[in-house]
Amino acid sequence: MTFRFKGNPPSRRQFLTGAAAIGAGAVAATTARAAGDPLITEPQYWAQGLGEGVDATPYGLPIEYESDVVRRNVDWLTADTISSINFTPIHALDGTITPQGCAFERHHSGAIELTKEDYRLMINGLVDTPLVFTYGDLERFPRENHVYFCECAANTGMEWAGAQLNGAQFTHGMIHNMEYTGVPLRTLLEEAGYQTTGKWVYVEGADASGNGRSIPMDKALDDVLVAFKANGEALRMEHGYPVRLVVPGWEGNMWVKWLRRIEVADAPVESREETSKYTDTLANGISRKWTWEMDAKSVVTSPSPQSPITHGPGPLVITGLAWSGRGAIKRVDVSKDGGKTWETARLAKPGERMALSRFYLDTEWDGTEMLLQSRAMDETGYVQPTKAQLREVRGLNSIYHNNCIQTWWVKPDGEAENVEVS
Amino acid sequence: MSKYHNIVPISLFVTLTFVSPLQAGKLGLGRPALPDEVAAWDLDVRPDGTGLPDGSGDVLTGEEIFADNCAVCHGDFAEGVDNWPKLAGGMGTLDRDDPLKTVGSYWPYLSTTWDYVNRSMPFGNAQSLTPDEVYGVVAYILYSNDLVDEDFVLSRDTFTEVHLPNADGFIVDDRKSAEAHFVTDPCMQNCKDKVEITMRARVLDVTPDTGD
Numbered sequence: 001m002t003f004r005f006k007g008n009p010p011s012r013r014q015f016l017t018g019a020a021a022i023g024a025g026a027v028a029a030t031t032a033r034a035a036g037d038p039l040i041t042e043p044q045y046w047a048q049g050l051g052e053g054v055d056a057t058p059y060g061l062p063i064e065y066e067s068d069v070v071r072r073n074v075d076w077l078t079a080d081t082i083s084s085i086n087f088t089p090i091h092a093l094d095g096t097i098t099p100q101g102c103a104f105e106r107h108h109s110g111a112i113e114l115t116k117e118d119y120r121l122m123i124n125g126l127v128d129t130p131l132v133f134t135y136g137d138l139e140r141f142p143r144e145n146h147v148y149f150c151e152c153a154a155n156t157g158m159e160w161a162g163a164q165l166n167g168a169q170f171t172h173g174m175i176h177n178m179e180y181t182g183v184p185l186r187t188l189l190e191e192a193g194y195q196t197t198g199k200w201v202y203v204e205g206a207d208a209s210g211n212g213r214s215i216p217m218d219k220a221l222d223d224v225l226v227a228f229k230a231n232g233e234a235l236r237m238e239h240g241y242p243v244r245l246v247v248p249g250w251e252g253n254m255w256v257k258w259l260r261r262i263e264v265a266d267a268p269v270e271s272r273e274e275t276s277k278y279t280d281t282l283a284n285g286i287s288r289k290w291t292w293e294m295d296a297k298s299v300v301t302s303p304s305p306q307s308p309i310t311h312g313p314g315p316l317v318i319t320g321l322a323w324s325g326r327g328a329i330k331r332v333d334v335s336k337d338g339g340k341t342w343e344t345a346r347l348a349k350p351g352e353r354m355a356l357s358r359f360y361l362d363t364e365w366d367g368t369e370m371l372l373q374s375r376a377m378d379e380t381g382y383v384q385p386t387k388a389q390l391r392e393v394r395g396l397n398s399i400y401h402n403n404c405i406q407t408w409w410v411k412p413d414g415e416a417e418n419v420e421v422s
Numbered sequence: 423m424s425k426y427h428n429i430v431p432i433s434l435f436v437t438l439t440f441v442s443p444l445q446a447g448k449l450g451l452g453r454p455a456l457p458d459e460v461a462a463w464d465l466d467v468r469p470d471g472t473g474l475p476d477g478s479g480d481v482l483t484g485e486e487i488f489a490d491n492c493a494v495c496h497g498d499f500a501e502g503v504d505n506w507p508k509l510a511g512g513m514g515t516l517d518r519d520d521p522l523k524t525v526g527s528y529w530p531y532l533s534t535t536w537d538y539v540n541r542s543m544p545f546g547n548a549q550s551l552t553p554d555e556v557y558g559v560v561a562y563i564l565y566s567n568d569l570v571d572e573d574f575v576l577s578r579d580t581f582t583e584v585h586l587p588n589a590d591g592f593i594v595d596d597r598k599s600a601e602a603h604f605v606t607d608p609c610m611q612n613c614k615d616k617v618e619i620t621m622r623a624r625v626l627d628v629t630p631d632t633g634d
Contacts, residue, residue: 074630079495079505083545109548122455122463130455137451162621166629191448202466208548210541212466261463269466270531272538276523279592285517287528291595295604305623333608338617342610371617381605393600397521409619418623422616 061101069093071102074170077158082110083209085152087173090299090321091306096177096348096356097147100236103176106152106252108209111238114258119242121188121226125202125263128193135242138228141183141191146225146248147355149323151175151294153251153278153400159387160402163418167306171406171418172299175323177356180246182227185220189264198264202271203245206260213254214268215247219292223248223354226259249325249354250292251400253278283395294325296384297403298332298359298376309414313367318345322357324378329357331377336363338371338407338421339386345374370410371421387420467537471581474536478577479558481565487555488562491544500524500566510566513587526567530589532581536560 034041062069073086085106088098105111116135124130152174158164165171189201194217201220204212215224225246228235235241240257247254253273268274280288300320303309309316322329329351333342348358359374376384387404409419467473479487489498495506502508512522521527525535540556542548551559561576564584574580623629 072630074628076505076628109542109545122459123452124455124460124464130460131452132455132459133452140451141449163623164628166623170629191451193448204463204466208542208546210548263464263466267468269537270469270534271466272534272542275531275534275592276525276529276538281516281521281523283517285521285591287516287592288595288597289592291597293595293597295597305629333610340613340617342608342613371619375608377608383604383606383608385601385604389604396519397516409622419619420621422614422618422620 066092069102071104071173072169074158074165083108085154085174087169088176089169089306090173090175090301091168091304093301094319094358096321096358097231098176098178100178100230100233100239103178103236103239104152104174105238106174107207107238107257108211109207112207112258113237114206114242116242119206119260121243121259122261123188123192123264124261125265126195126198127189127264128195131188131192133188135228138183138226138243141187143181143183144225145179145181146223146246147177147179147352148246148248149175149177149294149354149356150246150252150255151297151323151325153253153291153294156297156402156404156406157399159404159406159418160391160398161396163407163420166418168299168301168304168406169306172301172321174252175321175356177323178230179232180225180227181229181232182225182243182246185224185226185245185262186222188226188262189220192264194264197266200265200268202261202263202265202269203254203256203259204261204263205240205256206258211253211256211273212269212271213256213273214265214271215250215254215292217264219247219250247292249294249327251278251294254292278400280394280400281397282393283397291401292325294323295401295403296322296324296326296329296376296378296382298322298329298374298384299406300334300372300374300408303372303410303414303416304408305416305418308416309365309410312414313365316363316365318361318363318372320345320359320374322351322359322374322376323355324376324380324382325354326382327379328353328355329376330379332357332359333375333377334359334361335373335375336370339373339405342375351379367412369412370408371419372408372410372416373405375405465537465541467533467540469531469533471533471578474533474578474581475553476578477553477557478575478580479554479556479561480575481558481561481570481572484555484558484560484562484565484576487551487559491547491551492559495545500563509563513567516588516591524567525563526569526587528588528591529586530592532560532564532584532586535563536581539563 069089069092071086078084088104119135121133155174199217200214202214227246228243243259245256245259322332332345334345335342345359345361351357390404407421408416410416497503500509509525512524512527515521557576564570
């Protein structure tokens with residue numbers, strides 16, 4: 001272990017005491033070693049020397065020992081990383097708020113650098129006065145704070161045909177949950193004077209993909225936010241800095257990043273992202289469109305393949321996340337035997353509308369194998385279905401909106417694997 | 423869809439006084455969008471062709487533009503290269519395993535192709551094609567899907583003649599009724615007799631190495 005002083009050089013006196021203490025420790029280690037954990041019985045360098053001074057990292061990053069808690073992608077999913085997706089390390093997080101730095105990214109033309117100065121937001125179409133706002137204008141409207149989850153419609157999409165990816169990050173990591181600050185879309189629509197013939201708004205981003213989606217006016221006036229802060233700070237570039245749309249409970253593709261235009265219209269545009277993509281083909285070849293709401297869903301984040309049990313039998317915390325695009329989570333049940341019997345887990349706090357809920361099952365593990373599952377129930381009474389139940393209705397060719405119950409096979413050595421069960 | 427021709431140009435300095443009856447008071451923030459500004463950004467095209475600009479393009483000209491600007495990713499015949507999207511083929515596969523969804527086999531509206539190519543392609547150089555070039559390229563994509571003949575010319579006038587095969591292949595979200603049985607009182611005990619593992623992710627082994 002090298003002893004390094006950081007920050008201002010220590011005084012001669014401090015240096016001497018420090019050196020003496022190290023000497024004493026070294027002697028103790030070779031001769032009469034005190035009984036017990038050396039981390040306790042022997043003075044450690046961090047308890048003797050000095051740590052880093054303030055300003056060492058003006059914007060702090062996680063400590064190096066957490067460097068594996070990062071977004072990861074799956075190379076073979078897409079042709080390149082510009083139009084691609086990566087996954088939140090949900091297996092390693094707790095609580096419900098996703099730090100921006102590890103919240104999944106999905107771009108259609110890459111993440112762009114757009115300054116606040118260059119930012120413009122236009123409202124046009126069926127409005128009394130088409131308007132242009134600057135970023136500064138947006139900050140002058142009354143604003144609100146809300147916590148919402150954003151889930152890509154394709155989350156768990158690779159699992160339709162069978163268990164594929166071995167880790168909660170990869171099966172369920174196209175989700176994040178943040179506290180947004182922004183202006184209700186309704187306020188901006190009122191500012192422009194939306195007309196009653198306007199039944200839809202078409203929202204569009206400023207990047208080269210020009211990602212655009214049609215949203216019914218009822219939703220636009222209800223809870224959609226034009227957001228510029230997440231978890232208290234500016235949005236990250238990869239999440240649409242400086243301004244993105246927040247469409248609570250609805251598929252992530254509608255949360256248009258780098259929002260530049262809102263058009264009030266009497267009909268939907270039927271853009272590429274609401275026809276070619278984000279539609280759900282049933283077994284008979286007919287496809288559902290406008291499947292905006294995210295169904296109630298949950299997953300055990302630990303233990304899971306990337307978060308095995310390392311402590312052997314005894315007390316075990318089983319934990320996971322649950323959410324619903326139709327409202328608040330009411331209850332989460334956990335099964336250890338692949339769905340034969342279920343116990344109701346503890347919600348860390350009462351479910352909040354369109355936000356992640358954290359659940360815990362504080363249990364005793366006997367060291368035998370488990371087929372771990374979780375099952376969410378939302379305030380509408382909807383119960384998260386099994387994969388078999390979903391396939392009965394939707395067939396095997398869907399890509400989006402897979403909200404089936406996930407199974408982890410936890411083995412006696414504590415390792416876990418993504419499996420499908422009968 | 424551009425509505426700019428309906429807008430009476432308003433000076434930037436005129437303050438707005440009218441308020442729609444049911445809407446909250448305005449703060450007077452922002453400024454009126456100018457007609458040219460609206461025209462520059464309001465490019466989307468609707469299924470009925472609203473929003474299409476003047477111009478036209480034929481299949482053979484489109485083929486050349488496609489070869490120069492698109493084929494490197496989408497293939498000479500729009501059949502796709504490697505993992506890049508296929509734009510042609512897949513007719514009749516939607517009710518089979520692994521359907522091939524393309525402009526020809528899946529897309530309900532031609533407007534979507536025009537709009538998407540116009541605003542988002544070519545990848546990495548979006549909005550670089552002229553309206554005539556977009557008309558031509560879209561005509562060529564139709565031709566690659568055997569939906570028009572070699573002498574077809576696409577313009578605002580011929581646009582409505584083209585019907586894509588899967589136009590009627592979509593229904594509006596019916597989960598509320600089709601999946602009403604998911605609203606239920608869930609089983610807690612003796613929910614099934616036996617449980618067997620039917621598939622394992624490790625057997626497939628497609629998970630990226632996460633280095634742990």
